[in-house]
Amino acid sequence: MPTISQKGLTMPQSPIRKLVPFAEEAKKNGINVLHLNIGQPDIKTPQIALDAVKNNTIKVLEYSRTEGSDTYREKLAAYYAKNDIHVTAKDIIVTTGGSEALSFAIGSIADVADEIIIPEPFYANYNGFSTAHGVNVVPVVSDFETNFALPPIEDFEKLITSKTKAILICNPGNPTGYLYSKEEIQKLALLVKKHDIYLISDEVYREFTYDGIEHYSILQEDGIDSNAIVIDSVSKRYSMCGARIGCMVTKNEEVISTAIKFAQARLSPPTYAQIAAEAALETPQQYFDDVIKEYVVRRNILIEELEKIEGVKVAHPKGAFYCIAELPIKDTDDFAQWLLEDFRVNNETVMVAPAAGFYATPGLGKNQIRIAYVLEKDSLKRAVNILKEALKSYIG
Template sequence: MPAISIKGQNMPESPIRKLVPFAEAAKKSGKKVYHLNIGQPDIPAPEVVTEVFKNSEIKHIEYSHSAGNESYRKGLTEYYAKYDISLGVEDILITTGGSEALIFALQSCLNPGDEIIIPEPFYANYNGFAVTAGIKVKPILSTIDNGFALPPVEEFEKLITNKTKAILICNPGNPTGYLYSQQEIEALKAIVKKHDLYLFADEVYREFCYDGATPFSTLKLEGVEDNVVVVDSVSKRYSMCGARIGAVVTRNKQLMQTILKFAQARLSPPSLGQIAGEAALKTPQSYFDNVVTEYTQRRKTLVDGLNKIDGVVCPNPGGAFYTVAKFPVKNAEHFCQWMLSEFEFEGATVMMAPASGFYATPNQGLDEVRIAYVLEVEALKHAVKCIEEGLKAYPNN
């Protein structure tokens, strides 16, 4: 048969989904599986979204402008204004999820063979996006010992070569939940300005910050406006993962014109998703207040529960709804698979994501897992108990 492309061979598997066959088999055998492997919130989408479709008289599902509906983009400028971020409609382009936003940005800013620095562990699909764009990820290690804080500026400087064109961060972070401070963002600004790099910021978890903290957006940085590119999405903010609506935001006019060419090549973002996204902009603040309260309780349930288990280390994340925990095992991927295929406690087991897949450096995170606290509190309590009993019974410690 014809050969598979090198790019296809290099495309990594998803650590979030690779154990799905084992979870499906567990369910067929009668086990209840607590899904803590994927960031799929169980919180309902805002009523303003569901109501717009209930009352819709749509007769034609038409193409939109390649940059997205202007009314939606105007609505987004008003949304950002609430965070004291001033933008024009021309600074926002609607995409098919945040994934497409980042892929468009990477292909517009970097040439094949160029390098991008990303603090690891990072959202696993960044590796796949880099393969798609033909670029090289240069990881910079953050560690569980300090909760995955931003590595020192000196460590970034060591990685920069004439091939380095960008730095990418996620804030608040997936998979760690770490929330970068304004001081850390300003430190990145200094590097970006010194070496004239792009700074990509995935800010899709902006609404989910805890303990009174507020996120500092890279769009507030002064003096590097043409260097900053933000990726955004409705997926987690409004529990609308399947709507597949994101946005790329930059004040760099030449870059936006370039991104638009990629957008035109794929015609338009989803029309129904844009209708949902625009409706979601009318979501009352009380919705987010309730969601943050709920996630705060879930975080406490999970983090406190895990840290009570002998040998487990779990930092308290400042945002998003993930944490990376260190388990007393040699190979967390084998443990996660074993939990699904060989173990059950009171008829249930847990699906987690091995954290090694969130690193680009080989043999990092082998004893770590990413856990998404996207289930209600009682389910999380049962899941933590399953993990505790699983660690006791696991034969390969």
């Protein structure tokens, strides 16, 4: 029988999606599944983006430019300027989602057996993209008790070797919701400049910051133009996950010219989705103001209700729409599957994401789950109540 590649065998399974078969089986049996497991917002996509696709007059759906359309990249540069990030269209490559942007970045800067340092827990697909490129993830542990703040710079520095090519962060963080401060970004900037490595920042949740705290991009930091690479996407910003439009942004011309070669191999990003994404840039600020207010309410409800449950601890997020909760059990993988297979409250159950899959260090996160607070308020309250009752039954 033909063999499977070693790369394929070591490709990690998504902790977010691996429980889908159990959820689908529950739904077939008439169970309503409340999804706390995936960052799919229920917020409406801006109508201006949907109308741009509906009303276009394209007669031939041609390839777009490899790096993305000129008009979209020019408008993206203007969007960044409004956020005090000063780049030009030539510093931007439009990609098929933020995922492809990250893949292009890793492929452009790292060879097989090279290393990327990532604070854990981290977005699980960072493992997948690294594995696909034969690159090793070197985790540095962040602490639940500090809401997953940046680990001490000394912890990063002692992990840097001749194989280290980059430090990768997500800001605000998935799965933690932590928002790195300007001071933390500046510490990382000094470190990558000192060791002549890259700093990659996944900033797809830039708009979602709370409690009066502003996002600070690595592209706002002086002196690291050659080191800084930003990964971005329209998926969460405009509730357009299905559009699959992202971008890679860097002022490093060599990285751009290298990434273009990867982009040429996949030909071009999707045309209709670029039309929608370009139109979405005209979304009024009121849209974001309303969305942020809604997420703050949801976050506060979630944390307040979870903290009422005996034995549950919750990290307090300052951005994105995720939080990590510690449960008074040993194995949340087993618990998450049991919820879908065996537990019901009024014919409803909950789907959560076991957090161990967001760690690279074996054994960490086994008693944690990631919750995405993307449900409307009443559904969120019901979901937490189900968790409360489920823990009583599961422990009992």
